[in-house]
Each structure stands twice: as C-alpha cells, then as structure tokens.
Amino acid sequence: MSESPTARRRAQGQALRELREAAGKSAKDAADELECSESKIRKIELGDVPTKRAELDALLRFYEASQEDVDEVRTLAKGANQRGWWQAYRGAVPRWFRRYVGLESAAVEIRTFETELIPGLLQTEAYATAIIEALNPELSDDERDRQVKVRAERQERLLADGQTRLLAVISEGAIRRVVGGPEIMGEQLRFLLEVRRPAQLEVQVVPHEAGAHPATGFPFVLLRFPNDAAPTLAYTESLTSAAYHDRQADVDTYTLTFDRLRAAALSPADSSARIEQAVRELQSD
Numbered sequence: 001m002s003e004s005p006t007a008r009r010r011a012q013g014q015a016l017r018e019l020r021e022a023a024g025k026s027a028k029d030a031a032d033e034l035e036c037s038e039s040k041i042r043k044i045e046l047g048d049v050p051t052k053r054a055e056l057d058a059l060l061r062f063y064e065a066s067q068e069d070v071d072e073v074r075t076l077a078k079g080a081n082q083r084g085w086w087q088a089y090r091g092a093v094p095r096w097f098r099r100y101v102g103l104e105s106a107a108v109e110i111r112t113f114e115t116e117l118i119p120g121l122l123q124t125e126a127y128a129t130a131i132i133e134a135l136n137p138e139l140s141d142d143e144r145d146r147q148v149k150v151r152a153e154r155q156e157r158l159l160a161d162g163q164t165r166l167l168a169v170i171s172e173g174a175i176r177r178v179v180g181g182p183e184i185m186g187e188q189l190r191f192l193l194e195v196r197r198p199a200q201l202e203v204q205v206v207p208h209e210a211g212a213h214p215a216t217g218f219p220f221v222l223l224r225f226p227n228d229a230a231p232t233l234a235y236t237e238s239l240t241s242a243a244y245h246d247r248q249a250d251v252d253t254y255t256l257t258f259d260r261l262r263a264a265a266l267s268p269a270d271s272s273a274r275i276e277q278a279v280r281e282l283q284s285d
Helices: 005-022 027-034 038-046 053-062 067-080 085-089 095-106 125-135 141-161 172-176 182-195 248-264 268-284
Strands: 109-114 165-171 201-206 220-224 232-237 242-245
Touching: 005 027, 005 038, 005 053, 005 067, 027 038, 027 053, 053 067, 095 141, 095 232, 095 242, 109 248, 125 141, 125 182, 165 172, 165 248, 172 201, 172 268, 182 201, 182 268, 201 248, 201 268, 220 248, 232 248, 242 248
Parallel strands: 109 165, 165 201
Antiparallel strands: 109 220, 220 232, 232 242
C-alpha cells in the first residue's frame, strides 16, 4: 500500500498544504504564483492531479521551504510519478475508473454498499465474467478477460495486503440474484463465506425484511486514507462515469448512511447464516 503512486501523490499534496499554511499563504496566493486556478491548487493538495517539476519547485520557493522539506517533497514526487499496476490495463479500464483503482490502492479502509451485485473486490472470476458479459456484451473475449483480470488483481492485492480493512454491506437481493447460473452463483456465495474469515474483512447482509433503508437504490463506496488532508471520500458511479465526493457535508452524509445500513443489516454471524441458506436453496433447485 505504501508503494502506491496515488498514496505518494496524496502524501505530497498533504506536505505542500502544510508548507503553504505554515508560510501563511492562501490557496489563492499559491494559485496566483502559478498563474492557475484555486481549483488546481486544491487538486494538487488532494493528490488528484500530478505536479510538474517546475510547478513543484515554484511552490517550494514561494513557501520558503527548508532544504529538509524540499528533499522530502521531491522524494514523494518521484514515487508519485511512478506508474501504478493498473496502468498496464489502460485499454481495458476506463480513465474514470483507473482513478478509482489508484485511490482504492491507497486506502486503509474501504466501506462499500451494494444493492444488486456482490462487491467487485469480493467477486469470483466466473461471477465477474458473467457480470461483465451482461453489462458489456459487445466486448471482445480479450477485452472481457482483461477486465476480469483487473478485478481479480484488485482482490488479490487486498487479501495479500493484510492492512486494508474492508467492510461490505450487501442487500439480500445481491445474494439471491442468480448470476451466471446456480453453479457459478453457488461458488460465489461459498467464496463470500470463506473470505470473511480474516479479521480485516467483514460482510453484512441487509435482509429483505428490513424493508426500505437509508440507501435504497444507491450503492456507494467510502475510502479512508491515513494522515491526509481529506481523510475520507465517497465514490459513486453510473454506466459511463463516476463522481468523487470530498466535501465534508457529503462525506458526513454517506458516513451516517453507512452506519445506519450496518445497524439495519444482520450481524456478521447472522449474515453468514443467511448466505448459507441461499447456498442450500440453490442446491435444492
């Protein structure tokens, strides 16, 4: 996780923000110095955009940074300019989703709510293949396989990392929807039962009997980052784009909604029992 270019870029942005504030400069002052918009300064400080060497040097001079601070920020900048593993899949992954994968790789905690499907990080390859074929039937076999491989590598890195916490709340509809046929769906549900065992992973099911709840029809993800100017952001997506919500009021709304979803959901143990029930029903059909 510490080697993620996205994490390095966010750390660099945090350091620049601290230097700006220590120098008594506003974001507008920095924008005037670079002859750019305040929005760009904000994006630099949040790690949303890469920083050119000339821009970085100009900001460090403007903030009158010490040589120690200059060396630290430049070291972070080198790591921030490295290619992330997901860049190898540029042709298979839309630009708007590549950004998400980078942020996901930098997060220390991922909270996800899904209404229709098993979360991507917890999908088996067969289940993911069936989903991608249904969503994009026009894809070639090679394009489909590359998308499945991205999903599998995200999962592998999460499980191997051992540090990133995943809290997944899933509507019961997602475990009842038979994707790819009973065999594939059964394998997927059994994987959910197995993967929940590590302490950093937790799966809860919102049962049908819970009725309407605060996020009915609205899946989303919350990403939390360590020691960051914007420690948490919410992510939502549509068929062709995604939105990143980092305004504190928005993050607070999504955080409260997730807490309410967990309260409405079955406990992890009862959720496992409900998933086991779904497996038995698949086998009896």
